[in-house]
Amino acid sequence: MGKKKDEDGPSRLGVSRRGFFKLMGAGAVVSVAKTGSAVESAAGVIKPVEMTKIKLFINGRSHRLLVEPRWSLLFVLREKLGLTGTKVGCERGECGACTVLIDGLPRYACMTLAVEAVDKEITTLEGLMKGEELGPVQQAFLEHDAFQCGYCTPGQIMAVEGLLRSNPNPSLEEIRHAVSGNLCRCGTYAHIFKAAQRAAELRRG
Amino acid sequence: MMREERETPKPWKKTEVIGKPIPRVDAYDRVSGSAIYPSDISLPDMLYGAILRCPHAHAKVLNIDSREAEKMPGVMAVIKVGTNGPDVEWPYLRGLKTKLFDPHCRHEGEEVAAVAAESPYQAWDAIKAIKVKYEILPFVADERKALESGAPAVHEGGNRSGETQIYERGNVERGFAEADVVLEETYRTESELHTPMELHGCVAKWNGDRLTVWESTQGVYGVQARVAEVLGLPLVNVRVIGSYMGGGFGSKLQAGKYTIVAALLAKKTGRAVKMFLTREETFLCVGNRPASNMTLKAGVKRGGVLTALEFSCIGTGGAYPAGGTSLVDWLVRDLYQCPNVRTKLTDVYINAGPSRPCRAPGHPQGAWALEQMIDALAETIKMDPVELRLKNIPLYSQAREGNPPYTSTGLKECLEQGSKAFGWKEALRKAFEANTRGGTIRRGVGMASGLWVAGGGGPPCTIIIRLFSDGSVNLNMGASDIGTGTKTVMAMVVSEELGVPVNNIQIEHADTGTTQYATPSGGSKTVPTEAPAVRAAALHVKQQLLEMAGRELKTEAGQLNLKNGEILSIIDPTKKIKISGLSELKRQGVILGVGYRGPNPDKKVVNPFAAQFCEVEVNIQTGEVKVLRFLAAQESGRVMNRLTYENQVVGGVTWGVGLAMTESRILDAKQTGKMVNRNWHDYKIPTALDVPAEVISLPIEPEDTEANTTGAKGLGEPVTIPTAAAIANAVYHAIGIRITGTPINPLTLSPLFSARRKEG
Numbered sequence: 033m034g035k036k037k038d039e040d041g042p043s044r045l046g047v048s049r050r051g052f053f054k055l056m057g058a059g060a061v062v063s064v065a066k067t068g069s070a071v072e073s074a075a076g077v078i079k080p081v082e083m084t085k086i087k088l089f090i091n092g093r094s095h096r097l098l099v100e101p102r103w104s105l106l107f108v109l110r111e112k113l114g115l116t117g118t119k120v121g122c123e124r125g126e127c128g129a130c131t132v133l134i135d136g137l138p139r140y141a142c143m144t145l146a147v148e149a150v151d152k153e154i155t156t157l158e159g160l161m162k163g164e165e166l167g168p169v170q171q172a173f174l175e176h177d178a179f180q181c182g183y184c185t186p187g188q189i190m191a192v193e194g195l196l197r198s199n200p201n202p203s204l205e206e207i208r209h210a211v212s213g214n215l216c217r218c219g220t221y222a223h224i225f226k227a228a229q230r231a232a233e234l235r236r237g
Numbered sequence: 238m239m240r241e242e243r244e245t246p247k248p249w250k251k252t253e254v255i256g257k258p259i260p261r262v263d264a265y266d267r268v269s270g271s272a273i274y275p276s277d278i279s280l281p282d283m284l285y286g287a288i289l290r291c292p293h294a295h296a297k298v299l300n301i302d303s304r305e306a307e308k309m310p311g312v313m314a315v316i317k318v319g320t321n322g323p324d325v326e327w328p329y330l331r332g333l334k335t336k337l338f339d340p341h342c343r344h345e346g347e348e349v350a351a352v353a354a355e356s357p358y359q360a361w362d363a364i365k366a367i368k369v370k371y372e373i374l375p376f377v378a379d380e381r382k383a384l385e386s387g388a389p390a391v392h393e394g395g396n397r398s399g400e401t402q403i404y405e406r407g408n409v410e411r412g413f414a415e416a417d418v419v420l421e422e423t424y425r426t427e428s429e430l431h432t433p434m435e436l437h438g439c440v441a442k443w444n445g446d447r448l449t450v451w452e453s454t455q456g457v458y459g460v461q462a463r464v465a466e467v468l469g470l471p472l473v474n475v476r477v478i479g480s481y482m483g484g485g486f487g488s489k490l491q492a493g494k495y496t497i498v499a500a501l502l503a504k505k506t507g508r509a510v511k512m513f514l515t516r517e518e519t520f521l522c523v524g525n526r527p528a529s530n531m532t533l534k535a536g537v538k539r540g541g542v543l544t545a546l547e548f549s550c551i552g553t554g555g556a557y558p559a560g561g562t563s564l565v566d567w568l569v570r571d572l573y574q575c576p577n578v579r580t581k582l583t584d585v586y587i588n589a590g591p592s593r594p595c596r597a598p599g600h601p602q603g604a605w606a607l608e609q610m611i612d613a614l615a616e617t618i619k620m621d622p623v624e625l626r627l628k629n630i631p632l633y634s635q636a637r638e639g640n641p642p643y644t645s646t647g648l649k650e651c652l653e654q655g656s657k658a659f660g661w662k663e664a665l666r667k668a669f670e671a672n673t674r675g676g677t678i679r680r681g682v683g684m685a686s687g688l689w690v691a692g693g694g695g696p697p698c699t700i701i702i703r704l705f706s707d708g709s710v711n712l713n714m715g716a717s718d719i720g721t722g723t724k725t726v727m728a729m730v731v732s733e734e735l736g737v738p739v740n741n742i743q744i745e746h747a748d749t750g751t752t753q754y755a756t757p758s759g760g761s762k763t764v765p766t767e768a769p770a771v772r773a774a775a776l777h778v779k780q781q782l783l784e785m786a787g788r789e790l791k792t793e794a795g796q797l798n799l800k801n802g803e804i805l806s807i808i809d810p811t812k813k814i815k816i817s818g819l820s821e822l823k824r825q826g827v828i829l830g831v832g833y834r835g836p837n838p839d840k841k842v843v844n845p846f847a848a849q850f851c852e853v854e855v856n857i858q859t860g861e862v863k864v865l866r867f868l869a870a871q872e873s874g875r876v877m878n879r880l881t882y883e884n885q886v887v888g889g890v891t892w893g894v895g896l897a898m899t900e901s902r903i904l905d906a907k908q909t910g911k912m913v914n915r916n917w918h919d920y921k922i923p924t925a926l927d928v929p930a931e932v933i934s935l936p937i938e939p940e941d942t943e944a945n946t947t948g949a950k951g952l953g954e955p956v957t958i959p960t961a962a963a964i965a966n967a968v969y970h971a972i973g974i975r976i977t978g979t980p981i982n983p984l985t986l987s988p989l990f991s992a993r994r995k996e997g
Binding site: 186 | 276885916
């Protein structure tokens with residue numbers, strides 16, 4: 033968990049409930065009435081809102097964007113900026129495939145609105161590269177074959193990167209906890225643990 | 238090109254590359270983010286699709302009103318029940334067809350309408366604005382009740398999905414009469430969902446009447462065939478590309494309705510459409526491993542010889558024919574020598590999403606029953622469970638016509654070497670000693686065996702290899718690399734034969750427009766299917782290369798050898814030339830080699846075998862179970878790449894932990910029929926905290942010269958077959974309570990502990 037906390041609540045899951053309502057404005061979220069009838073109502077539809085100008089600071093580059101306030105950081109990264117190293121697995125904070133670093137801490141980009149990522153330093157998988165050269169965590173995942181299909185891998189790598197930035201010499205248990213919010217359906221966890229240990233070595237040089 | 242007769246290459250003896258722990262050839266792409274998966278595709282002027290699905294377990298669409306949705310900002314097309322174009326039908330097994338958007342929704346999540354809009358947010362706004370009036374019908378959501386009289390019918394004609402399947406050999410009544418001990422038990426495994434990390438879906442784009450689909454799939458040619466069939470297009474007008482894909486486990490062997498929906502929306506709007514499902518939809522609509530309700534009766538003599546096995550299973554493929562009991566009885570039929578066997582499989586319909594093949598269909602369920610039963614028999618006759626299994630090793634396939642022998646069967650070696658490496662006897666003794674001291678933490682060890690009905694691969698498969706004038710190589714194959722390391726293994730085969738470093742091999746694959754025909758990557762058959770064809774293609778290149786060098790060196794090709802990019806005479810060491818120095822190759826630009834997968838050996842069976850061992854800790858107060866260590870002895874023929882091999886072992890064991898301990902689809906069978914745990918919070922797949930920190934892989938490598946020209950058999954599926962049963966046996970050893978239903982977790986264990994405490 034983060035050292036730094038948002039005023040509005042927990043940092044890992046991005047926006048808090050209170051923060052969300054503040055952003056959307058009270059009238060924008062229509063309450064859903066359960067009628068019990070078999071007719072599916074049109075309730076719950078969020079009215080289109082004006083686009084908002086924001087500036088995001090990603091991998092050392094600044095991006096000026098027009099976004100809808102409801103757009104997730106994940107959507108903006110992948111579909112608007114083409115930074116597809118960050119993957120989409122669930123869009124509801126279950127799997128960690130979209131993990132990025134926000135001010136150095138691992139966060140789920142699907143649970144973070146683009147508008148709340150303003151003024152923060154965002155690092156994605158692409159940001160770990162040094163030109164065409166892999167970063168140490170990426171190199172360790174390559175050496176230890178710490179993936180199969182590779183789709184959860186960017187998130188796993190970012191979780192390990194975040195861990196090593198705050199704890200350069202983690203124990204096995206600390207590694208297991210650090211990646212426990214990142215599902216790997218291919219089930220390669222045992223190799224991920226080894227890669228994380230190797231990454232710690234590589235970073236120490 | 239004519240397929241000329243070529244000599245079958247001899248088995249490899251000593252290998253330079255094959256078997257080594259070489260990192261994947263596409264590892265850089267996958268860890269750097271440069272690999273483009275289908276869900277990463279973004280095309281100019283692309284729209285986003287979304288699907289409205291029936292929220293009821295069983296309903297009829299009476300009326301659908303999309304007028305409001307069609308007027309919403311960004312919405313470019315709506316298609317729905319009754320208006321989805323020229324008779325688009327969706328085929329199931331056994332000739333059953335429904336409309337793509339069928340007014341009769343037989344399961345929660347059936348497709349009712351779809352939208353294409355400028356953003357996915359707008360598409361979902363529109364989906365929510367479509368008003369549907371349903372007639373809600375009575376449902377059946379429990380396969381055990383589907384055949385009861387008065388059960389609501391999923392299809393006209395009742396809830397039986399096909400005929401009951403009976404298999405019989407010998408005489409089970411006589412077998413039970415000959416037995417010293419007969420046990421009977423019922424078992425149940427819950428339904429599992431595949432939920433691969435990359436969502437199911439595609440991007441579809443038309444150029445006139447030609448369609449290109451970028452799909453997350455295990456087999457591009459399978460998707461091409463289905464799309465062409467459903468839309469009535471020539472095969473060549475459908476190009477399917479899927480070079481990277483984020484996991485499938487059997488659920489992406491075929492096109493989905495979503496593929497057709499994307500194509501129809503793209504046609505209607507004249508724009509590319511990206512259509513990826515939400516995670517929730519993947520829980521409802523794109524397959525599952527069916528629940529299995531099994532009864533097994535078994536007879537054994539005091540000396541450990543099995544005399545009879547009688548097995549029955551009721552299962553369901555969901556609302557449509559989908560093989561709900563497929564292969565559940567195979568291990569009972571073929572894992573152990575047994576003269577008298579009878580099995581009965583009953584497949585029924587229920588109002589739930591159709592199943593799809595799921596990593597070793599039927600086998601982990603069958604192993605859950607059979608391997609717990611073997612454990613119970615061993616205890617009853619006071620025999621070590623490893624020894625009991627060793628007494629019943631099959632010498633040939635008893636369940637197949639004509640009792641064909643196996644090309645190799647390593648079951649005995651898996652059991653013997655696996656138990657030795659695990660320290661089985663010692664672990665049994667230590668656990669016993671620890672438990673006699675009492676306390677809340679109890680220790681247990683358990684083991685189980687398995688085989689996989691397939692895993693030998695076979696034709697068809699064509700590979701093309703191009704050797705360029707500088708000695709670098711391009712490999713062209715149609716197969717998908719679903720994460721098992723297929724590309725890497727194939728590059729290693731080329732490297733072995735041509736001496737080209739794997740980094741100098743570029744692979745083009747999984748594209749119906751540009752790569753060779755291939756069957757889908759599934760059934761643990763990809764390596765044994767593709768690798769022999771790759772070897773043949775490499776040897777075809779080598780033969781032409783030596784002939785070319787022979788002309789330049791003015792010597793017989795038969796006297797030449799290829800080593801480290803150089804062709805040398807075996808007789809006269811001064812006669813040598815580098816590949817890059819061949820003037821004929823420079824002029825010609827390329828040598829093209831073609832390889833085909835030859836036939837499998839006649840009247841022989843190619844199956845992988847396994848034995849797995851584990852140690853667990855059970856907290857008898859909380860019901861928490863920890864898997865402390867795990868050893869998998871796998872006989873899958875030759876190990877092609879030690880690194881990716883071990884990774885498959887780790888992954889298969891993780892899947893078994895899921896079946897045994899964490900995964901269970903829950904349908905609200907009494908009130909709504911709906912699935913109540915349609916997300917990864919409520920449906921739990923194993924996390925980093927649920928698996929043993931280390932899984933020891935012990936490859937058993939008999940020399941199999943008959944299976945195919947590489948000696949490799951499949952691994953991905955066999956490695957998950959015995960796992961759950963091994964864990965169940967270890968839990969029994971720890972606590973003395975036989976858990977016959979999955980999952981084994983605090984919820985299922987703690988009531989058993991309190992009941993036991995009450996009984997004193």
